[in-house]
Amino acid sequence: MIKLIITGGTLDKRYNELNGELEFPQTHIPDMLKQARCTAEIECQTLMLKDSLKMTMADREAIKQACSISNTKQIIITHGTDTMVETAKYLANSQQDKTIVLVGAMIPYKIKHSDALFNLGCAVTAVQLLKAGVYITMNGKVFDWDKVNKDREAGVFKG
Amino acid sequence: MIKLIITGGTLDKRYNELNGELEFPQTHIPDMLKQARCTAEIECQTLMLKDSLKMTMADREAIKQACSISNTKQIIITHGTDTMVETAKYLANSQQDKTIVLVGAMIPYKIKHSDALFNLGCAVTAVQLLKAGVYITMNGKVFDWDKVNKDREAGVFKG
Amino acid sequence: MIKLIITGGTLDKRYNELNGELEFPQTHIPDMLKQARCTAEIECQTLMLKDSLKMTMADREAIKQACSISNTKQIIITHGTDTMVETAKYLANSQQDKTIVLVGAMIPYKIKHSDALFNLGCAVTAVQLLKAGVYITMNGKVFDWDKVNKDREAGVFKG
Amino acid sequence: MIKLIITGGTLDKRYNELNGELEFPQTHIPDMLKQARCTAEIECQTLMLKDSLKMTMADREAIKQACSISNTKQIIITHGTDTMVETAKYLANSQQDKTIVLVGAMIPYKIKHSDALFNLGCAVTAVQLLKAGVYITMNGKVFDWDKVNKDREAGVFKG
Numbered sequence: 354m355i356k357l358i359i360t361g362g363t364l365d366k367r368y369n370e371l372n373g374e375l376e377f378p379q380t381h382i383p384d385m386l387k388q389a390r391c392t393a394e395i396e397c398q399t400l401m402l403k404d405s406l407k408m409t410m411a412d413r414e415a416i417k418q419a420c421s422i423s424n425t426k427q428i429i430i431t432h433g434t435d436t437m438v439e440t441a442k443y444l445a446n447s448q449q450d451k452t453i454v455l456v457g458a459m460i461p462y463k464i465k466h467s468d469a470l471f472n473l474g475c476a477v478t479a480v481q482l483l484k485a486g487v488y489i490t491m492n493g494k495v496f497d498w499d500k501v502n503k504d505r506e507a508g509v510f511k512g
Numbered sequence: 513m514i515k516l517i518i519t520g521g522t523l524d525k526r527y528n529e530l531n532g533e534l535e536f537p538q539t540h541i542p543d544m545l546k547q548a549r550c551t552a553e554i555e556c557q558t559l560m561l562k563d564s565l566k567m568t569m570a571d572r573e574a575i576k577q578a579c580s581i582s583n584t585k586q587i588i589i590t591h592g593t594d595t596m597v598e599t600a601k602y603l604a605n606s607q608q609d610k611t612i613v614l615v616g617a618m619i620p621y622k623i624k625h626s627d628a629l630f631n632l633g634c635a636v637t638a639v640q641l642l643k644a645g646v647y648i649t650m651n652g653k654v655f656d657w658d659k660v661n662k663d664r665e666a667g668v669f670k671g
Numbered sequence: 672m673i674k675l676i677i678t679g680g681t682l683d684k685r686y687n688e689l690n691g692e693l694e695f696p697q698t699h700i701p702d703m704l705k706q707a708r709c710t711a712e713i714e715c716q717t718l719m720l721k722d723s724l725k726m727t728m729a730d731r732e733a734i735k736q737a738c739s740i741s742n743t744k745q746i747i748i749t750h751g752t753d754t755m756v757e758t759a760k761y762l763a764n765s766q767q768d769k770t771i772v773l774v775g776a777m778i779p780y781k782i783k784h785s786d787a788l789f790n791l792g793c794a795v796t797a798v799q800l801l802k803a804g805v806y807i808t809m810n811g812k813v814f815d816w817d818k819v820n821k822d823r824e825a826g827v828f829k830g
Numbered sequence: 831m832i833k834l835i836i837t838g839g840t841l842d843k844r845y846n847e848l849n850g851e852l853e854f855p856q857t858h859i860p861d862m863l864k865q866a867r868c869t870a871e872i873e874c875q876t877l878m879l880k881d882s883l884k885m886t887m888a889d890r891e892a893i894k895q896a897c898s899i900s901n902t903k904q905i906i907i908t909h910g911t912d913t914m915v916e917t918a919k920y921l922a923n924s925q926q927d928k929t930i931v932l933v934g935a936m937i938p939y940k941i942k943h944s945d946a947l948f949n950l951g952c953a954v955t956a957v958q959l960l961k962a963g964v965y966i967t968m969n970g971k972v973f974d975w976d977k978v979n980k981d982r983e984a985g986v987f988k989g
Contacts, residue, residue: 363850370936371985373840373881375852389630390618391652392668404850459549459847464941471548474633477652482641493550493636508848509551522691529777530826532681532722534693563691618688623782667689707948708936709970710986777867789866792951795970800959811868811954827869 355395355427355480357382358419360412361402362433364458364469377402381462382431385473393477396425405433405440405457413443420449427480428453434503434510437489441498445487453487454480455498459508514554514586514639516541517578519571520561521592523617523628536561540621541590544632552636555584564592564599564616572602579608586639587612593662593669596648600657604646612646613639614657618667673713673745673798675700676737678730679720680751682776682787695720699780700749703791711795714743723751723758723775731761738767745798746771752821752828755807759816763805771805772798773816777826832872832904832957834859835896837889838879839910841935841946854879858939859908862950870954873902882910882917882934890920897926904957905930908950911980911987914966918975922964930964931957932975936985 359365359380366375380399400419401412420428432440434457441455456476458469475490487498491510504511518524518539525534539558559578560571579587591599593616600614615635617628634649646657650669663670677683677698684693698717718737719730738746750758752775759773774794776787793808805816809828822829836842836857843852857876877896878889897905909917911934918932933953935946952967964975968987981988 363847368852368937368941370840371982373852375845375850385630386652388625388627389652390627390668391630392670393652395652460845463943464845466547466940468547468549470629471544471550471633474630474652475637478634478637478649478654479641481654482638490637493545493548493552493554493633495637495640505848509549511551522688527693527778527782529681530823532693534686534691619686622784623686625781664689703948704970706943706945707970708945708986709948710988711970713970784865786865786867788947789862789868789951792948792970793955796952796955796967796972797959799972800956808955811863811866811870811872811951813955813958827867829869 354425355393355429355477356423356425357395357397357429357431358416359397359399359402359431360405360408360416360433362405362431362457363461364431364472365402366461367463375461382473385462385470389470389474391477393481395477403433405436408433408436408440413440416440417444417447420444420451420453421447423451426451426485429476429480430455432457434459434491435505438498438502441487441489441501445498450485452480452483452485454483455487455489456491513584514552514588514636515582515584516554516556516588516590517575518556518558518561518590519564519567519575519592521564521590521616522620523590523631524561525620526622534620544621544629548629548633550636552640554636562592564595567592567595567599572599575599576603576606579603579610579612580606582610585610585644588635588639589614591616593618593650594664597657597661600646600648604657609644611639611642611644613642614646614648615650672743673711673747673795674741674743675713675715675747675749676734677715677717677720677749678723678726678734678751680723680749680775681779682749682790683720684779685781693779700791703780703788707788707792709795711799713795721751723754726751726754726758731758734758735762735765738762738769738771739765741769744769744803747794747798748773750775752777752809753823756816756820759805759807763816768803770798770801770803772801773805773807774809831902832870832906832954833900833902834872834874834906834908835893836874836876836879836908837882837885837893837910839882839908839914839934840938841908841949842879843938844940852938859950862939862947866947866951868954870958872954880910882913885910885913885917890917893917894921894924897921897928897930898924900928903928903962906953906957907932909934911936911968912982914968915975915978915980918964918966922975927962929957929960929962931960932964932966933968
């Protein structure tokens with residue numbers, strides 16, 4: 354059983370045609386898992402729907418708590434890319450005996466040519482194969498939490 | 513470095529508007545890797561573009577040879593789902609010291625709501641994390657070659 | 672009020688992932704009108720869901736009857752492209768005092784890069800602006816029923 | 831021959847994955863006409879790429895001039911929806927002997943479930959069928975320039 358904790362980020366943004374803004378009306382993760390024809394047992398929990406630039410230490414603590422109380426060993430966290438590394442560090446410092454994989458997207462699922470579905474496939478696979486620890490799966494790579502940074506100019510994660 | 517051997521299958525089928533048939537004008541894998549924003553080093557080779565129901569033993573032997581001569585230890589093979597398990601068995605019997613992951617799709621990449629991009633993410637991740645052996649990644653799961661079958665009525669792979 | 676008579680054709684075909692065939696499980700026209708944010712009053716009627724190559728004279732007679740008994744003057748008919756011109760002729764010979772626009776698509780709505788939504792926009796607009804008669808809207812053009820043919824090699828309608 | 835004057839608006843917005851903003855790197859109209867399989871003769875001119883809320887009187891004058899110097903009688907103008915009615919009025923007051931159709935979209939072409947392609951189909955058809963005057967095609971309807979308003983709360987044009 355995999356626990357999937359949803360926190361928002363670009364992946365889940367949707368265009369609001371009434372005001373022209375990208376917003377978070379609701380998560381698209383269940384739709385994505387359906388499109389993926391995923392039969393792995395995944396329990397989704399929407400913890401928050403936030404741009405990761407607006408994520409506070411209280412939000413990170415809430416994510417850590419959600420991981421702690423989870424009774425599964427395999428946890429995926431969807432997260433905005435801008436502060437994904439910070440949250441990974443925060444979780445790593447709490448030294449949990451679980452496999453935690455953070456994942457997001459550069460282009461929202463609801464926009465054409467999105468990387469979201471590919472990235473989710475990476476996370477779902479990585480969480481089942483990796484030993485306990487905190488990881489990030491982006492750009493088709495698996496990164497240890499302490500060996501990765503987002504290159505914002507290039508829009509890619511680098512080890 | 514990952515070697516990605518393309519053999520066709522549903523994943524790569526495209527609608528031909530002139531005759532109304534689903535055909536294989538060319539592979540979409542490079543487009544998919546671009547959409548995925550994948551920076552993992554992947555070398556693609558189009559070995560054939562075939563419906564897996566039409567795959568012969570000579571085709572399987574060609575796939576095996578392509579794996580054998582590859583000088584990378586990580587190999588992904590895109591393949592039609594109907595005989596993916598047969599090809600996996602054929603490759604396993606040749607006992608190669610490489611990690612070989614077979615992957616396909618139930619819905620072509622070029623059709624809306626395709627599972628292809630998700631599945632490719634699973635394969636790209638699995639091939640980097642698994643020890644030598646032959647595997648299938650479908651439906652968000654990683655299967656050993658000898659513990660999986662396609663349930664054709666349900667359209668899912670089961671362990 | 673516009674009457675929209677649905678008869679099938681490429682526009683409404685959908686990939687069946689269990690058998691790999693393009694089929695007609697149901698029409699997508701209501702979904703298309705929703706995506707179009709269309710507020711024109713349109714009443715849809717699914718008369719049949721057929722490949723137009725399989726359309727019989729009895730089918731054409733049924734379409735003619737559906738036009739005859741319609742109490743609106745504006746009628747759109749979705750139709751496969753291969754025999755659209757034949758059906759247009761059949762309807763024209765029955766000399767109805769209504770504006771009848773036939774429309775279809777070269778690529779199904781459910782396949783990426785489909786022309787279906789554009790074509791539907793053409794038909795919805797043409798039926799509101801044209802005087803009584805039988806027309807075909809394809810490739811961004813409006814054709815009189817007796818001045819159009821499908822060039823099957825090029826996949827376009829020509830006047 | 832149809833002249834298509836591009837001015838921007840939601841229709842042409844694209845997500846910039848590096849800064850998370852919706853921007854105008856370039857127009858998508860040629861891609862849309864290709865997807866539409868449109869064979870009507872259309873000459874595109876990118877006059878500007880602007881959010882219509884930022885459109886100035888100088889911009890409207892530039893649009894009017896572009897219409898005036900056009901030697902075709904059929905003109906389509908892509909335009910943001912928020913001030914589309916204002917621009918239509920501005921053009922109507924200059925009393926040109928041409929058919930001018932303004933069109934836009936509530937959801938960008940590059941976002942899933944966009945109305946852009948449908949709306950373009952409406953405009954391409956309307957401009958070929960209407961007598962001289964200034965019109966707006968949105969929501970599957972054809973409006974005279976002086977009998978339409980955008981209901982911003984509902985996100986629809988009403989007569």
